[in-house]
Amino acid sequence: MLVYGLLALGINKQLDLQTALTEIGRIVAAKQGWYENRHKVQIIFIYGVVALALFSSLILAFFARNAPFPTLFALIGIVCLISFVVIRASSFHRVDLYIDSVFYGVRMNWIMEMGGIFIVIVGARWRLHVH
Secondary structure, X not given: OHHHHXXXXXXXXXXXXXXXXXXXXXXXHHHHOOHHHHHHHHHHHHHHHHHHHHHHHHHHHHHOOOOOHHHHHHHHHHHHHHHHHHHHHHHOOOOOXXXXXXXXXXXXXXXXXXXXXXXXXXXXXXXXXXX
8 A cells, every 4th residue: 555655656756746736726716716815725725635644644553553663664754755745735835944944955855755765665675674
């Protein structure tokens, strides 16, 4: 199941689907006459993404409750990626302070995204060697 989620994130990363979704939202808002009130819709969208991320994390925690430590380690990476997606979703709406910050010369969005993927890879490789 995790593989499908990571595959979807990879496809999104390559096709930049979130930018297309944002542009479609702007066009629809302008055509339907509610562009001036788009901030309410943006807030609802952000809450929806946060709720989906929390729900996904709870599902992961439930299914992994008896998993070996390497699997739990990989899930830490998944939680990092989910957090990154939530922050990216909100950054479309000018909440960029955290994600654009720099830590020792490296942007936080890169640390979160690549760090999460790295943790998943390490956990998966570790799990292969445990069994």
